[in-house]
Each structure stands twice: as structure tokens, then as C-alpha cells.
Amino acid sequence: MVITGIQALDNLINELSKLPGIGRKTAQRLAVFILKSEDSFPLHLSEAIRRVQEETRLCQRCFNIAEDRLCRICADPRRDKHKICVVEDIVDVMAIEGSNEYNGLYHVLGGVISPLAGVAADDLRLKELVDRCNTEEIQEILLALNSSTEGEATMIYISKLLRDKNIRLTRIASGIPMGSNLEFIDTATIGRAILTRQNL
């Protein structure tokens, strides 16, 4: 698409606007920023982009992002090797790691079941999860998928898959966000939280 008529600039704008959350206006602003920046910046940026794919791969065990055969979490001897947290995508690993509350391993499914989106159970890394349950000493599987209809269906599917494995199956709780005022929370969330209340 011709925007400025200068081929190199248009090309950059077009490439940038393929990024998620970047519209044409933002792509233009970024491109002009790069155009005006110090000599070294475009080189560093393009080098960083090149390296991110060349120097990373998926962890052979959990399919998290890794530099070696195993990711940092799988390779870390201090992690609890008896627990697996099942997540949809790599960004979910980052989110849970940010909380510093979880000390076990992960398993990245690479999606959730959705016939409408053409994703079947076989397209997810479920066989690999079952293999891990058979070969590793797993005591607990924590399902941390989004509570969408598709996430729910995937959790139901997994729980059926692992039912007779003598492994504790848990799922993350849902309800009132931390530090929020009850009066500002939508009534459906409050209703849900009341239905799933806990003993003190």
C-alpha cells in the first residue's frame, strides 16, 4: 500500500502494522521514529528481532519458550517437579510467574478446543501431557485456563483424560479480584463468587 510514496518508509509502515494492537496511525508514528532515530538504533532493533527467533525454541518438556533443550523453569532444580500447571499459551506462563506464587512446572497447550475455530483436541499438546503424567512423578495438575466456554470445555476434556491416573486435579479459583471494592464489581461476578464461596 502506498502511503508516503517513499518505498522504504511505506514498506516499514506496512510491516509494523501487521503487529497486534498496531493500527496504521501508530505504525506511521513508529516508522517515523525509527527513521529519525540515532544511527545505531535501527541496527540494534533489527538485530534484536532477528535473534529472538534464531536463539529461542520451545522447551522439549513443557513447550514454554526456551534457549536450550529445556526452558529455565524446567531446568531449575529448585522448582517442585511434582506439580504441573496447564496453560493455554506462553503469555499465561509469564502472567503466573509474575505472581511468584507458583513453584511447580508448566505445560503449554498451545490453544483451547474450539470446533468453530477449527481447533480439535488433537491439535493441542495433550498427548505430550499424558506422556508426562506417565513418565514423570506428577502429584498434582493445576488447570489454569481462561473461564471462557472453550477454556471450560478444554478443562473438562483434560479432567476426563487424566481421571484414572491417581493425580490430584485442581483448577484456579475465579471471583472477586484482589483489592477491589465490592460496590464496583459487576453483579454477575459477585453472584458467581457467592455461589463458589469458601469455608473460613
Place this chain on the structure above:
Amino acid sequence: MFIEELKVLNFRNLAEQQISFNKHLNIIHGNNGQGKTSVLEAIYLIAITKSFRVATDKVILQYDREYLDVSGRFKSSKDTNHILMLRLYYSEREGKHIFLNGNKISKFSEIIGTVPVILLSLEDLDIMYGLPGSRRKFVDIMLAQVNPLYLKSLQKYKQALAQRNKLLSEIKEGRSKETDLQPWDVQLIEHGAYIVYHRQQLKDFLNQSITQFYQQISDQQESIWVRYQTNILKNLGEYSRERLEEHYLQRLTDYVSNDIERENTLNGPHRDDFIFLKDNHPIKTFGSQGENKTCLIALKLAESAFMRSKIDEKPIFLLDDIFGELDEGRIHRLLASLDDMGQIFITTTLSDKFDHMNVSPNQMYHIENGMVWQ
């Protein structure tokens, strides 16, 4: 709740003006195209934040104008010291903004239900004559207004249903296994049973009062009964959600090969219907137009009672041009039965129909060229 004063600027074909209303009855009469329905629409708009006539906001703006501004002063029917100011501002450039007592509201859903409104227009005859979908929609809106979890369940149910139907096609084409249905069935059953449970309860509530409302208007000893039909249960009256879930599971299991063959889920609340019976006969086919209309009005009165039982405020009743097929006796008795209903607005082209009624001159409003006169 009742509206004491309405201010309109650049709204539809209404002239810029400030109208004071009665606490109880307000009859707006005038010829076609003078703006009767627009007055009701303006009240509905500030209470519900959406028009009942059109889906986009653009059309309600007066032709050639930059913005519109509608505001109303409301009072609680329980405590008249409790005053509520609602204002809606819209321009094509800035979009829609809503203010409650001068403060801007960021989420429109927060004010839904603050001023409960019930609208009855000729389009509502779809509830009587239309397809089952229009009756489910009527019931769903009623339940969702008082129970947000019902709305959530309804959305989840629809999503799970769409996924399941897609999967049925894939199973038929041999690309998926029958056992893949289970995760979707579990969710259909959970949310489906929740929906059926609440629809049953609503049906019971309606049946407590609808006959009485109908008789008040018709002045005859007919009985009206709302029958709830759901294919997950042959015999209704079975109440607990657990039992409903069991029945639904059984039904899905029994029909799985039919479902696959038809590539469609044949059972569940998405196939529900409500049948209105007059003396045990479906009023849709056996009743006259007037009787169907009377039944619709009785249903709306029962809706009003339902809202009052849940939110403890009398709703504002908007009756848009519904007196066509009703005889004077029925209109008279309708007005009488509306007596303890809170605030009522009636639009009509036939002001003479009210000549012999107990209507005082200050309850009559005449509208011409978008201007309301008392």
C-alpha cells in the same frame, strides 16, 4: 419511579420543549406523524439508554442538527424526596453520554433498572402471534433485568451450543469422534438447566396474576394459563436443578445420533416455548384479535408485578397506540386496573374514546407538529 418533567432538544421530530407530567395517568393524543411515539421513545431512551424503535443512535437525531439532549427529572414512588436526574447527550462526533444527577456514567449497564420501564407497543403482538423466539426473547429480557447471572448463563449456553453444533457436523463428516461432545454437553447441561429452572419459576409467577389481570380488563370469567414447554422434560413440575440436569443429560444421550444426522442440537432451552391458554385452548389460534391483545396487556401487567417483586419500585408503563381493537368497555376497565400501577403513558389517535372515562383535562395532552399542549 415516575417522571415529573421531560426536556427535549433536537430529538426526532419533537420541538424544543419542557413537558411536565402527572404522577399517574398521561394520555397523549394527536394525528399520525405528530410525535406521540417520540415522547414515549424519549422517556424510554433516558431510562434504558437505547431506543425501542431503532438500533442505531444516529436516526434519533433531528435532521440537520449537531447534537441532541434529552433529560428527565424522576422521583421515587416510595419516597418523593428522592429525586433522580437522568440526561442523555448524543452527537455524531462525540457519541452518546449519559449523566446521572450530573455525573457522567461510564458503564451504561449500571443505570439499567434504576428507572424500571415497561413498554407495550403493537410490535409486542409478536409475543402472541410470532415465532417461539420472540416469546423466549420477552422472557429472557425480563429475567436478565433482575438477574445478571441469568444473562451470563444465556450467553455461555449460546456459545456452547454453537460449538457443539459445529462439532456435530465434523462428527458426521468423520473428522471428530462422538466422545468429543462431552465437554460441550457438560456446559450445555449446566447452563441449560439454570435457564429452564428460572423460566419455570417465572412461569409460576406469571400464572399467579395473569388471569386476574385478564378478567379485570375483559370483565368475564375466563381463565388464562401460561404453559411452559421445554423438550428436556416431558412433565414439568420437577423442580430442582439437579433433576433438570439429569433429565437434560438423558435427553442429549438419547438423541445423540439424531443430532449428528441433523448436524444440530435438537434438545434444550433454545427450543423452549410459552403457550398462552384461554380456558385450556391456545389463545393464539382460538382467540380473537381483541382477546389476544387483552392477553398481551395482562402479560405486561404481570411483568410489571414481577419487576416490582424484584426491585421494589413501580415501573413506568408506556402504552403505545394499543387501543385499536379494544372496545370502550375494555379500555375503561384497563384504565381502572392500571390504577395502582404507578405512572402510565398512553398514546392514541382516538381521543374521543376517553370522553366518557374518568380522565381529568390535565391528564390529556395534545400533540401537533412535535409540540405538546395541555
